[in-house]
Every structure is written in structure tokens, then in C-alpha cells.
Amino acid sequence: MYNYIKALHIVFIVTWFSGMFYIVRLFIYNTEAGEKDEPEKSILRKQFTIMIKRLWFGITWPSAIITLIFGPLLWWKLNVLPDWLIIKLFFVLGLYAYHFSxxxxxKQHMQGIFKYSSQKLRIWNEVATIFLVAIVMLAAVKQNMSVVWGLAGLVGFVVVLMSAIKIYKNIREKK
Known part of the structure; x- marks a missing residue:
């Protein structure tokens, strides 16, 4: 039974992350639609609103909830709380905080409020990537991972990721 629960947990983690990655892309496109002239702006915003709503409540939220059901069930079946899992749970809490953000x-987009630029949203989109790398590394490598090397690797990954965003912005601005 443990392996079936684990498999389902992984499936819903994947769909949850997919939803979080794609929702921010839709936020970016919805924000950038505001730069278009009418009627293109209204048409795009209407379509993105439908897509955002369906993705958020049809895939992302259900996956987050089901992940939250299967995760503790796995922990209960494991019947132990190893150090790597404690660290992973802190990242998972951070991921749920990200989800709530x-x-x-x-909610702002549904009200027609666009507080963040597309560039800020692009950076915010990568926060999920950072959580993904940290959580998967902890789940896969477990107790064999050094805390110091793990954190150093995560910081290095963040630096590379932010550099890539900056390079991409420069390339986009030149076009």
C-alpha cells in the first residue's frame, strides 16, 4: 500500500507544480496583454481570465490539497521522522506559502488589479523551481546529503537561475 500512496503523492506533486509553473506564465501574459491596444487587450484579458480560473481551481488547488493528504499519509506509514524529512517539510511549508502568494x-488578476510587472512575475515564477530542486534533492538523496553542500548547491542554483533571467531580459529588450 505504501508504494501506491507514494506513487499517487508524486503524481499530484507533479500536477501541482505544473499548475504553479503555468499559472504564473498566464499571469505574465495577462499582465502583458495590458500593453496591447483595444480590442486585442480586452479579448486577451477575457481569454486569460478563463484560462487562469480553470487552471487554478481545476488543477492547481485540487493537486495541492491531494498532495497534502497523501504526504502526511506517507509519513504516517513510514512511522519515523528522519532528519532529511524535517528539512524537507520546512521547504514544503515554504512551498505552500508560495502557493498562497x-x-x-x-485574486488581484480576477479583480483587474495588476500590481506586478511581467519581469517581477518571471522572477517569482522561478521560486517554484527553487522549491522543486530542494524538495526533490532531499527526497531522493535523503540522509546522504550534506547540509552544507546542499545549501551551497541550492545557493549556486539560485545564482545561475537569476543570472539566466537577467540574460533573457537583456535578450528580450534588444529585440
Whole structure:
């Protein structure tokens, strides 16, 4: 039974992350639609609103909830709380905080409030990537991972990721 629960947990983690990655892309496109002339602006905003709502409540929220059901069930079946899992749970809490921040942005977009530039949203989109790398590394490598090397690797990954965003912005601005 443990392996079935684990498999389902992984499936819903994947769909949850997919939803979080794509929702921010839709926020970016919805924000950038504001730079278009009418009637293109209204048409795009209407379509993005439908897409955002369906993705958020049809995939992302259900996946977050089901992940939250299967995760503790796995922990209960494991019947132990190893050090790597404690660290992973802190990252998972951070991921849920990130999810709730996306919900705030979702509500703003539904009200026609666009507080963040597309560049800020692009950076915010990568926060999920950082959580993904940290959580997967902890789940896969477990107790074999050094805390110091793990954190150093995560910081290095963040530096590379932010550099890539900056380079991409420069390339986009030159076009």
C-alpha cells in the first residue's frame, strides 16, 4: 500500500507544480496583454481570465490539497521522522506559502488589479523551481546529503537561475 500512496503523492506533486509553473506564465501574459491596444487587450484579458480560473481551481488547488493528504499519509506509514524529512517539510511549508502568494495574485488578476510587472512575475515564477530542486534533492538523496553542500548547491542554483533571467531580459529588450 505504501508504494501506491507514494506513487499517487508524486503524481499530484507533479500536477501541482505544473499548475504553479503555468499559472504564473498566464499571469505574465495577462499582465502583458495590458500593453496591447483595444480590442486585442480586452479579448486577451477575457481569454486569460478563463484560462487562469480553470487552471487554478481545476488543477492547481485540487493537486495541492491531494498532495497534502497523501504526504502526511506517507509519513504516517513510514512511522519515523528522519532528519532529511524535517528539512524537507520546512521547504514544503515554504512551498505552500508560495502557493498562497499565487492565490493572492490570482485574486488581484480576477479583480483587474495588476500590481506586478511581467519581469517581477518571471522572477517569482522561478521560486517554484527553487522549491522543486530542494524538495526533490532531499527526497531522493535523503540522509546522504550534506547540509552544507546542499545549501551551497541550492545557493549556486539560485545564482545561475537569476543570472539566466537577467540574460533573457537583456535578450528580450534588444529585440
Amino acid at each position: 499565487l492565490h493572492v495574485i490570482y
